Amino acid sequence: MTIKERPILEIKNLSVTFTAGRKPVRAVDGVDLSVARGEVVALLGESGSGKSVTLRTILRLHNERRTKMEGSLLVRGSDVLKMKTRELGDLRGRTVSMIFQEPMLAMDPVYSVGQQIIEVIRKHEPVSYEEARKRALHLFERVRIPSPERRLDAYPHEMSGGMRQRAMIALALACKPEILLADEPTTALDATVQVQILLLLRELQHELGLSVIFVTHDIGVAVEVADRIAVMYAGRIVEIGPVRSVIRTPRHPYTRGLLSTRGHGGRLSGKRLPAIPGSPPDLANLPPGCAFAPRCALADDRCRAQAPSPTTVDEGHVVRCLRTDATTQSLAAADVSA
Amino acid sequence: MLIYIAKRIVYTLPIMLGVTLVCFALVHLAPGDPLIAVLPPDASEQMKQQLMVLYGFDRPYHEQFLRWIWRAVQGDLGGSIATNRPVATEVFKAVGNTLMLSAVATFIGFALGTFFGFVAGYFRDTVIDKSASFLSVVGVSVPHYWLGMVLVIIFSATLGWLPATGAGPGGSDAWAWDWAHVRHIVLPAITMSVIPMGIIARTVRALVAEILSQEFIAGLRAKGLSEFGVFKHVVKNTAPTALAVMGIQLGYLLGGSILIETVFSWPGTGGLLNAAIFQRDLPLLQGTILVLAMFFVILNLIVDVVQTLLDPRIQRS
Ligand SMILES: Nc1ncnc2c1ncn2[C@@H]1O[C@H](COP(=O)(O)OP(=O)(O)OP(=O)(O)O)[C@@H](O)[C@H]1O
Ligand SMILES: [Mg+2]
Numbered sequence: 112m113t114i115k116e117r118p119i120l121e122i123k124n125l126s127v128t129f130t131a132g133r134k135p136v137r138a139v140d141g142v143d144l145s146v147a148r149g150e151v152v153a154l155l156g157e158s159g160s161g162k163s164v165t166l167r168t169i170l171r172l173h174n175e176r177r178t179k180m181e182g183s184l185l186v187r188g189s190d191v192l193k194m195k196t197r198e199l200g201d202l203r204g205r206t207v208s209m210i211f212q213e214p215m216l217a218m219d220p221v222y223s224v225g226q227q228i229i230e231v232i233r234k235h236e237p238v239s240y241e242e243a244r245k246r247a248l249h250l251f252e253r254v255r256i257p258s259p260e261r262r263l264d265a266y267p268h269e270m271s272g273g274m275r276q277r278a279m280i281a282l283a284l285a286c287k288p289e290i291l292l293a294d295e296p297t298t299a300l301d302a303t304v305q306v307q308i309l310l311l312l313r314e315l316q317h318e319l320g321l322s323v324i325f326v327t328h329d330i331g332v333a334v335e336v337a338d339r340i341a342v343m344y345a346g347r348i349v350e351i352g353p354v355r356s357v358i359r360t361p362r363h364p365y366t367r368g369l370l371s372t373r374g375h376g377g378r379l380s381g382k383r384l385p386a387i388p389g390s391p392p393d394l395a396n397l398p399p400g401c402a403f404a405p406r407c408a409l410a411d412d413r414c415r416a417q418a419p420s421p422t423t424v425d426e427g428h429v430v431r432c433l434r435t436d437a438t439t440q441s442l443a444a445a446d447v448s449a
Numbered sequence: 450m451l452i453y454i455a456k457r458i459v460y461t462l463p464i465m466l467g468v469t470l471v472c473f474a475l476v477h478l479a480p481g482d483p484l485i486a487v488l489p490p491d492a493s494e495q496m497k498q499q500l501m502v503l504y505g506f507d508r509p510y511h512e513q514f515l516r517w518i519w520r521a522v523q524g525d526l527g528g529s530i531a532t533n534r535p536v537a538t539e540v541f542k543a544v545g546n547t548l549m550l551s552a553v554a555t556f557i558g559f560a561l562g563t564f565f566g567f568v569a570g571y572f573r574d575t576v577i578d579k580s581a582s583f584l585s586v587v588g589v590s591v592p593h594y595w596l597g598m599v600l601v602i603i604f605s606a607t608l609g610w611l612p613a614t615g616a617g618p619g620g621s622d623a624w625a626w627d628w629a630h631v632r633h634i635v636l637p638a639i640t641m642s643v644i645p646m647g648i649i650a651r652t653v654r655a656l657v658a659e660i661l662s663q664e665f666i667a668g669l670r671a672k673g674l675s676e677f678g679v680f681k682h683v684v685k686n687t688a689p690t691a692l693a694v695m696g697i698q699l700g701y702l703l704g705g706s707i708l709i710e711t712v713f714s715w716p717g718t719g720g721l722l723n724a725a726i727f728q729r730d731l732p733l734l735q736g737t738i739l740v741l742a743m744f745f746v747i748l749n750l751i752v753d754v755v756q757t758l759l760d761p762r763i764q765r766s
Pocket of ligand 2: 162
C-alpha cells in the first residue's frame with residue numbers, strides 16, 4: 112500500500128469577487144479542487160461559469176485592486192494568495208504555467224515568438240542568450256514545429272493558428288513547470304488541428320508527468336484527456352469525480368443535462384455543450400439556494416432555500432445536490448430498461 | 450528593407466512635385482502686383498516692363514514654373530525682390546532656426562507627453578489619470594501665443610529670469626549651445642511644446658490603456674515577468690505610434706510657428722514669411738513655403754519608415 116502523496120495543488124473554499132462594477136460579481140463561489148502529481152482534471156461548464164476565472168486565480172492574474180480573493184490556494188503547500196511579489200514571480204511560468212485559449216492574443220505582437228520563449232527562460236534561469244535560444248529551438252522541435260530555426264524569428268501574426276498554439280505550448284513548457292493550466296487550448300482551432308494539438312498535449316503530459324487542469328466546453332475532449340472531470344456551474348463545482356463515474360453515472364441534474372443530448376462515443380468533436388433550457392444566473396445577484404434550481408426539473412423548496420453541501424456518492428465522486436436520491440433512482444431505472 | 454525604403458522614397462517624388470506645383474500656384478494666383486514692393490509709385494510703364502523681364506514675370510506661367518524648379522533643384526531659389534539677397538541663404542538660415550526651436554519644443558512635448566500619458570494610462574480612472582488628462586486638454590486648448598505672453602510676463606518681465614525675445618548674443622548666426630544662448634530658446638520652446646505635449650499625452654494614454662487591457666499582458670505576467678518587465682513590453686508596443694505622432698507634431702510646429710516666433714522675435718521662418726507676405730516678395734515667399742513643405746514631406750517619409758522598422762505587423766512589401 113502506498114502512502115497517499117499530498118496533492119500538488121489544493122484549492123480550498125476559493126471565492127473570487129469582482130468589485131469594479133456597480134454590484135460585486137461573485138464569479139467563483141467556494142471552489143474546492145485538488146490535483147495530484149501527474150493528474151489531469153478537466154474543468155467543464157457553460158460559458159460564464161467561472162472556469163477561466165478559477166484558472167487565472169491560480170496565477171493571481173486578476174487586477175488585485177478590483178478583485179477580492181478568499182480561501183486558500185496551495186501549490187506544493189504554499190498559499191499563492193499570500194505570496195509576495197517575488198515568490199509569485201518565481202511561481203509563475205516556472206512551477207505553474209498557462210496555455211491560453213487564443214495564442215494570437217496571448218503573445219506580444221511586436222516580439223518574435225523566439226524572443227518570448229527566450230525571455231521566460233532567462234527570467235527563471237541564469238543562462239546566456241545563446242543557451243536560451245538553443246533551448247527554445249529544442250522546444251520547437253519537441254512540439255513539432257516544422258523548420259523550427261526559421262520559425263523562432265517569426266512574429267505571432269506570421270504563423271498559422273495551430274502553429275501558434277504549438278509555440279504557446281513550447282512557451283508554457285519552457286521552464287519545465289509541474290502544473291499546466293490549459294484554458295480551452297483547442298477551442299480557437301480547426302477540428303483537425305484540434306486533434307493534433309490534443310494528442311501533442313497528452314503526449315507531453317505523459318512524458319513530463321505534468322499535473323494539468325484542462326478547461327473545456329467539449330465533453331468528448333474531457334473524456335479523452337482527463338483522469339477526473341469537474342463540472343462547474345455559476346462559480347461552483349457541482350459535480351466532480353473520475354471520468355468513468357461522472358460520465359456513466361452523473362448525479363447532478365446539470366451534468367445529466369449536459370450529457371443527455373450528446374451522442375455516445377466520446378468523439379473529439381468540436382461540439383459545444385448542448386443547450387439546457389433557461390440561462391445561467393446573474394452572478395451579481397445569485398439566488399440563496401442552489402444556483403441551478405431555477406432551471407432544474409427536480410428542484411423543490413429545499414433546493415431554493417439553501418445551497419447544497421457536497422455529498423460523496425461514490426469513491427471520489429462528489430456532488431452538490433439535494434436531489435441525488437431522484438437522480439440515482441432514475442439512473443437505476445435506466446439501467447433496468449437498458 | 451532597403452528595397453522598401455527605396456520604394457518609399459520613389460513614391461515621395463510625385464508628392465514633392467505636387468507640393469511644388471501647389472506652392473507656385475498659390476503664390477502666383479494670389480491677386481496683386483509682384484513688383485509693387487520695389488517700384489516707386491511713379492515708376493514709368495517702361496521701367497516696369499524692364500523689371501518684369503528681369504525677374505521673368507513676363508513669361509508664361511508654365512515656363513516660369515519649370516525654370517523655378519530647375520533652379521530650385523540646383524539649390525537656387527532666386528533673389529529676393531525686396532533685399533536682393535539670394536532667397537536660399539535666407540530661407541535655410543531661418544528654416545534652421547525654426548527647425549531647432551520646433552525640435553526642442555517637440556522633444557520637451559514628447560518627454561512630458563509620454564510621461565503623463567504612461568502615468569494616466571497605468572492609473573486609468575484614478576485621480577492621477579484625471580489630473581493628467583485635464584492637463585493635456587488644457588495644453589491642447591489654450592491659445593499658445595497667449596500662453597507665450599503670460600510666460601513672458603511672469604518669467605521675463607516680473608521675475609527677470611529669462612529673456613523675452615531674440616536668439617541671444619550675436620543673433621542666430623552666433624548660436625551656440627551655451628546658457629547665454631540656450632536661455633533664449635527656453636520660453637518659446639516651452640510655449641510651443643504645450644500642444645504636442647497634450648496630443649502625445651492623450652495618444653499615449655489611450656495606447657497604454659488599450660495595451661494593458663490586452664490578453665498578452667496577462668500572458669506576460671503568467672510567464673513570471675516583473676511589473677518592470679511588463680512595462681518594457683508596453684513601451685515597445687507604444688513606440689511605433691507614439692513616435693509617429695511625435696514626427697507629425699514636429700511637422701505641424703515647423704509650419705505653424707509663425708505666431709510664437711513673432712511673440713518671441715525668434716529669427717525663424719515665421720518672421721521671414723511675414724516679411725515676404727507684406728512686401729509681396731514672391732521669390733522669398735515661394736522659397737520659404739517650398740522648403741517648409743519639403744521638410745514636411747521628408748518628415749512624413751521618415752515617420753513611415755521608422756514606424757515600419759519598429760512594428761513587425763506592418764507589411765514591408
Ligand atoms: N475582470 C472581470 N470583471 C468582472 N467580471 C468578470 C471579470 N472576468 C470575468 N468576469 C465574469 O465572471 C464570469 C465567469 O467568467 P469566466 O471567464 O470564468 O467564464 P468561463 O467559464 O471561462 O466561460 P467561457 O467558457 O466563455 O470562457 C462571467 O460572468 C464574466 O462576465
Ligand atoms: Mg473562459
